[in-house]
Amino acid sequence: MTRHLSRRTLLRGGVGVAATGLVLPTAARAAHATPPPVRTDAEIYGAPTTNPLVWQRADPFVTPPTGGRYFFTASVPEYDRLIVRASPTIEGLGTAAETVIWRRPAAGRMGGHIWAPELHRIDGRWYVYFAAGDSDNVFRIRMYVMESTAADPREVSGWSAPRQIVTPWDSFALDATTFAHGGQRYLVWAQSEPEISSNSNLYIARMTSPFTITGRPARIATPTKSWEVQGFRVNEGPAVLTRNGRIFVTFSASATDARYCMGLLTADARADLLDPATWSKNPDPVFTTNEQTNQYGPGHNSFTVAEDGETDVLVYHARDYRDIVGDPLYDPNRHASAQRLYWHEDGTPLFGVPVGAGGPIVRLSPADAPSTVVRHYAYVLRVDRDVRELADTQFRFVPGLAGEDTVSIRSVNFPDRYWRVDGASLRIDPVEDGDAYAAQASFRRVRGLANRNAVSLELSDRPGVYVRHAGGGLTVDGPAGSRSTFWLG
The missing domain is CATH 2.80.10.50 (Trefoil (Acidic Fibroblast Growth Factor, subunit A))
Structure with a gap:
């Protein structure tokens, strides 16, 4: 037995x-x-694999360990609030209490869809970057950021009012992420640029503060390959990882159903990151639906490190079924998952497949x-x-x-x-x-x-x-x- x-x-x-x-x-x-x-x-093992990590939380973002804890945020199915969880372990985020740090107003600006928050610790302060639509047009999506001087981002009273991140175009813009390299801070995001026939492209710009970009942004990716234009012409959800003398940017492509997948951009860490020629795109997606493991539409990832302080961990969302009734954007069952990220001998990342439960x-x-x-x-x-x-x-x-x-x-x-x-x-x-x-x-x-x-x-x-x-x-x-x-x- x-x-x-x-x-x-x-x-x-x-x-x-x-x-x-x-x-x-x-x-x-x-x-x-x-x-x-x-x-x-x-x-x-390097990192635990808990799948799903957090139920019904899409666009997951997990910070590196900060003050002995990991902090988690993500899109909620109602698209109406910003949440934060905390735990000393990655696995513990699945059962951690959830704090609402901000709710959208009942009407007006930012009263529409609230998407894809990220938490960043910059110069001793917390910043949450997110996208928001308006109540009269939930898809009039723009990028915003809030600041907190509190040591713990779950402290609601510490957060300032949202401020919009202004770009050269007043158009659909979302999925802001930020990183520092070579003494300079950068913003990477997705936006619909006028006169380009795509839903969103990827851009990078220097920052003068956590709220403000400077200079002309560089467009570093446009959806052109067959796997990037399924349902919608989309490059979105950038996530940055600097390793092995290179800067890697993962991104998500196509519609948010089982066709959703992840691509990869690579730049030499010594190159000019604002030169589009610096960035090369993998010809094929690096992370896709896997029917054997029953994981569909993996994407919109972030990176963190395991409790050992060294092992890279991939955090992403996926569904455990293919068929969706209605608009996949309103299907609530995109679950956050985590698994170890491996590295090839040549210094490039190995993603494997979205793993099943276990x-x-x-x-x-x-x-x-x-x-x-x-x-x-x-x-x-x-x-x-x-x-x-x-x-x-x-x-x-x-x-x-x-x-x-x-x-x-x-x-x-x-x-x-x-x-x-x-x-x-x-x-x-x-x-x-x-x-x-x-x-x-x-x-x-x-x-x-x-x-x-x-x-x-x-x-x-x-x-x-x-x-x-x-x-x-x-x-x-x-x-x-x-x-x-x-x-x-």
């Missing part, structure tokens, strides 16, 4: 010994009645070849280097199909498939009923044979037999030190 574990235990890697998430190898169990502690989830996600690297990762290719498990198909290398430990102190390992991008021993090799195969499949798809996750901070995988039905790295593939055999040991990352 399969043992059911609590969600907390599962998120702690909890199978076998609940306090550590590991059991000892067969030969060592009797000698170590009280195993020493192992690394925490934050150290092992606990932490891992990649496994053999201890004897730590620059490689386990992946599936044509449903066979192998070990490769230089893998751009991130989702092919991502897995989840789940309670073992064989029960007791076992684990099973589920594919992230094919959630109906598990690691399965097939003779001397391993595959990912669809789950089947019966004891034979359960035994073949279950393992004992034990402390690493070559390093106690890693893991080894002992076959559930063959004590002393382990999963081993062998010449770019995976096989099963007796213990072999580093070849039977895997780092999790």
Whole structure:
């Protein structure tokens, strides 16, 4: 009988010994009645994956840890207010109390749709950037900013009245974000520029204060590719990440249904950011609907860092169904989600796929070849280097199909498939009923044979037999030190 574990235990890697998430190898169990502690989830996994993170909150924005807490804001389905949550962990934002820091007026200016707030800490003060329409025309959207001198952005009395961010055109404008680079602060936003046949393009400008841009803005992206013009011609929702000598700007494109997706702009960090030629656009979207994980229309993201202070985390919204009744803008079920952002060897980001519900996600690297990762290719498990198909290398430990102190390992991008021993090799195969499949798809996750901070995988039905790295593939055999040991990352 399969043992059911609590969600907390599962998120702690909890199978076998609940306090550590590991059991000892067969030969060592009797000698170590009280195993020493192992690394925490934050150290092992880099970032928790909670999906959804916050229900019915679109355009999510999570700050970096500030004063020991993360702060969250987003669009609410009613489009009528600005909200803030706080938690010492990213996962805790899902159940954190919500404070309304501002409500739209009953009529007049800013009395229409309230969209896409962002919280930024600048020179010791809080600023919330948002877009608002008017009561007589909810789509007369313009950009606004409020300032607070309070240490906590949830302190309602600390906020000033909204001020409009003025651009050269009095037209549809939204999704302002700001960042500092090279001693200069910039604003990036989306706007409908007159005489350009698109709903919105992306612009960048220097700022003289958190309220004001200066000089002529540079248009850095226009929707022209097939994936950017589905339903509407849209580039919107920019988010900025500076890494590896480059500045990356993600953005969202097309209509807000299942066709919504994310693109990527890249600039050399040493270049003139106001020169449009500095920016290059990926030819294909980097984050799209994934039917296997039941995540539709992922987009309008932000970035934060995990509790370890180093691991980048992608925050975005998506729906868990494709078909929408009526205008997708008024469908309330865009949920905020969070997952780890990985990096390729060449310094570019790897987004993978929007993951489905479940606990932490891992990649496994053999201890004897730590620059490689386990992946599936044509449903066979192998070990490769230089893998751009991130989702092919991502897995989840789940309670073992064989029960007791076992684990099973589920594919992230094919959630109906598990690691399965097939003779001397391993595959990912669809789950089947019966004891034979359960035994073949279950393992004992034990402390690493070559390093106690890693893991080894002992076959559930063959004590002393382990999963081993062998010449770019995976096989099963007796213990072999580093070849039977895997780092999790």
